[in-house]
Every structure is written in C-alpha cells, then in structure tokens.
Amino acid sequence: MQAAVFRVYGGPDVIDITELPEPAMYAPDQVLIEVHAVALNPLDTRIRRGELSFFVRQSWPARLGHDVFATVLACGNKVTHLRVGDKVAGFIDRSHCPSLMGFVRGGALAQRIVVRANTLCAVRGAATADVAALGLAGQTASQALLDKTHIQPGQKVLINGASGGVGSMAVQIARQLGAEVTAVAGAEHCHWLEALGATRVLDYRTEQVLGDVQYDVIYDVVGVLKPAQARSSLQAGGIFISNIPSLRGMLRAALSRLLPTWRPRFAVVWVKPDYRAMERLLSWYACGKIQPAVSARFNWSQVREAFEYMESPRSYGKTLVLLGKL
Ligand SMILES: NC(=O)c1ccc[n+]([C@@H]2O[C@H](COP(=O)([O-])OP(=O)(O)OC[C@H]3O[C@@H](n4cnc5c(N)ncnc54)[C@H](OP(=O)(O)O)[C@@H]3O)[C@@H](O)[C@H]2O)c1
Numbered sequence: 512m513q514a515a516v517f518r519v520y521g522g523p524d525v526i527d528i529t530e531l532p533e534p535a536m537y538a539p540d541q542v543l544i545e546v547h548a549v550a551l552n553p554l555d556t557r558i559r560r561g562e563l564s565f566f567v568r569q570s571w572p573a574r575l576g577h578d579v580f581a582t583v584l585a586c587g588n589k590v591t592h593l594r595v596g597d598k599v600a601g602f603i604d605r606s607h608c609p610s611l612m613g614f615v616r617g618g619a620l621a622q623r624i625v626v627r628a629n630t631l632c633a634v635r636g637a638a639t640a641d642v643a644a645l646g647l648a649g650q651t652a653s654q655a656l657l658d659k660t661h662i663q664p665g666q667k668v669l670i671n672g673a674s675g676g677v678g679s680m681a682v683q684i685a686r687q688l689g690a691e692v693t694a695v696a697g698a699e700h701c702h703w704l705e706a707l708g709a710t711r712v713l714d715y716r717t718e719q720v721l722g723d724v725q726y727d728v729i730y731d732v733v734g735v736l737k738p739a740q741a742r743s744s745l746q747a748g749g750i751f752i753s754n755i756p757s758l759r760g761m762l763r764a765a766l767s768r769l770l771p772t773w774r775p776r777f778a779v780v781w782v783k784p785d786y787r788a789m790e791r792l793l794s795w796y797a798c799g800k801i802q803p804a805v806s807a808r809f810n811w812s813q814v815r816e817a818f819e820y821m822e823s824p825r826s827y828g829k830t831l832v833l834l835g836k837l
Pocket residue numbers: 552553554647648651671672673674675676677678695696697698700715732733735754755756780781782783824826827828
C-alpha cells in the first residue's frame with residue numbers, strides 16, 4: 512500500500528511516496544477505508560515543517576493528510592452508522608481515542624487507512640471527490656460561526672482571510688445563515704468571493720479593513736487583527752472570533768466567558784473532528800447550499816507539487832490530491 516511520508520522536517524521536497532504495510536483494524540469502532548481524494552491544509556505544512564513537533568509526536572516515517580473522500584472497505588463490530596461500500600468524507604483521526612489536547616493523528620495521504628469511524632460521515636446521493644475539501648476547513652468555520660455565536664438573518668459578519676480554505680467556507684456558511692457578509696482577501700479573489708455569497712469584498716493590501724462599518728461578528732481567520740482595535744467596529748454585544756489558538760487568546764476567551772461586561776466578547780476556535788458539523792455540511796452540500804471551494808487538483812504522483820501550490824501565494828480555496836478512479 513502506498514503512502515506519502517516524510518523522514519525529516521522540511522519543505523515539500525522531503526515528501527516521498529513509499530510502500531507501507533497494509534493497515535490493520537485493531538478496535539471495534541474503527542473502519543478501513545480506500546482513499547479517493549485528500550484535501551490539504553496548512554496543518555499538514557506545519558506538521559511537515561516540524562512546527563508542531565512538541566505537540567504532535569511522530570512515528571517515522573511520518574504521515575500527512577487529514578481530509579478524505581473515501582469508500583468503506585471494512586467496519587469494526589461497534590460501527591453502526593456506516594456500511595461496507597459507503598462513500599464517506601471527513602476530517603479523520605487515526606488515533607484510537609481523541610487526544611486530551613485536541614490533536615489528531617493524520618495520515619490520509621495513503622491508498623488505505625484505518626480511522627475512528629466517528630470522524631467520518633456517509634455521503635448520500637451524487638458526490639464528487641471535492642467533498643474531501645469540506646472536512647477540516649468546513650468544520651473549523653462551522654465551529655466559529657455556529658458554536659461560538661448565533662448568527663441571525665441580516666446581521667453583519669466580517670470574514671478576514673476569506674479566500675483561503677476556512678474563509679471560503681465561512682463566507683458560505685454565514686451567507687447560508689442569512690448574514691450580510693464582508694469578505695477580506697486579495698483583490699484578485701473579489702469576483703470569486705462574490706459568487707460564493709459575499710456582499711462586499713475588501714482588499715487587505717490596499718483598503719482599511721476596520722473603520723466604516725460596525726459588525727455583529729468579526730471572524731479573523733488569519734489572525735492579523737487586534738481585538739482591542741476591532742472593539743469600535745463591533746456592535747454592542749458583537750463578538751470577535753480568532754482562528755489562531757494561543758495561550759493569550761485562550762485566557763482572553765475564558766475571561767470573556769466569565770465576565771459578561773468584557774468587551775469585545777472574544778472566542779478562539781480549536782477544531783476537532785466533529786461528526787455533527789460534518790453531517791450538516793454534507794446536507795447543505797447535497798441541496799446545493801454550499802460548495803467545496805476547490806481551486807486545484809493534483810494526481811497522486813504530484814503530491815509535492817500539490818503542497819508547493821498550496822503554500823504559494825497563487826493558491827486560494829482548497830487544494831486536492833486525487834488518488835485514483837472512484
Ligand atoms: N484554530 C483552528 O482550529 C484552525 C483550523 C484551521 C486552520 N487554522 C489556521 O487558520 C489559518 C487559515 O487557514 P486556511 O486553511 O484558511 O489557510 P489558507 O487556505 O492558506 O488561506 C489563507 C488566506 O489568507 C489570506 N491572507 C493572507 N494574509 C492576509 C491578510 N493580512 N489579511 C487577510 N487575508 C490574508 C490569503 O488570501 P489571498 O490569497 O487573497 O491574499 C489566503 O488565501 C491558518 O493559519 C491555519 O493554520 C486554524
């Protein structure tokens with residue numbers, strides 16, 4: 512069985528496709544899946560560069576990939592929501608149980624993997640390999656806009672970093688909830704973001720992001736805005752949501768929860784595989800309310816090129832690696 516691995520930390524050139532033993536199921540709540548497509552995330556880049564080596568313990572050769580579209584080949588006897596032959600998608604975890612810190616064990620860039628079944632949802636009806644792109648990014652945006660706040664129709668939402676994987680999902684989710692969405696991105700993505708549902712697009716390189724409008728929600732996907740500066744751009748009761756977890760941010764979020772007078776209200780997202788969020792994303796996808804925002808697709812032999820593209824300023828939305836015919 513082939514898998515994309517790396518043996519030293521570094522750039523995309525450290526990635527190799529290699530033969531590994533077939534994966535074996537060892538717990539009754541796991542499934543064996545055949546992978547058709549994997550969506551890449553900045554998390555994969557940070558793992559490969561060794562930036563998370565303190566938190567994510569690697570066994571070598573180390574594996575990459577967290578988001579899949581796949582077919583179920585075998586189910587453990589405690590798995591009730593999936594059957595052999597089901598098409599599935601999700602933000603996977605190869606660990607037997609969720610880690611206390613919230614880190615997952617990736618490794619989706621392989622022909623076959625064994626994962627915890629509750630990180631996958633069945634994809635009913637017609638679906639393309641692009642649904643792999645809904646996993647981590649879609650669940651992150653869901654956690655921010657559905658769990659950290661309750662958006663009402665007509666509310667004003669600012670998405671900073673809207674053209675990336677998380678931002679493009681956030682624009683669609685906020686629009687789907689009836690919000691008026693201002694998207695912040697490079698000017699070259701303006702029309703694309705309008706087509707995804709943004710009412711207004713600001714170019715962060717040439718325009719002031721905060722100033723003339725007061726928002727109900729500011730979702731800073733790329734973590735470049737200062738909550739204190741954003742305070743005057745939030746309605747009374749508005750919330751600032753950061754996508755970049757940090758000790759300081761966690762502390763600020765805890766204080767914001769404990770002290771109702773804390774302004775601005777503040778929350779931090781730390782995504783974990785969420786079956787319910789994935790189900791909701793897939794149901795919205797099935798009725799055409801959201802789409803996986805895939806900008807480039809690469810073949811299995813082009814895994815390095817796929818990472819080079821995702822890590823370049825040219826990329827937007829999601830990057831997919833296709834492992835073979837469906
Ligand atoms: N907390 C969590 O659980 C969690 C989960 C997922 C991701 N993240 C983090 O969230 C960040 C975004 O993830 P992603 O998957 O969306 O990344 P991505 O696909 O690489 O997108 C990043 C986007 O940010 C835009 N950008 C760059 N500088 C900007 C600036 N100064 N102002 C506004 N936009 C700017 C770029 O847009 P242009 O191309 O238009 O310039 C790019 O498309 C990453 O740091 C990732 O590690 C956190």
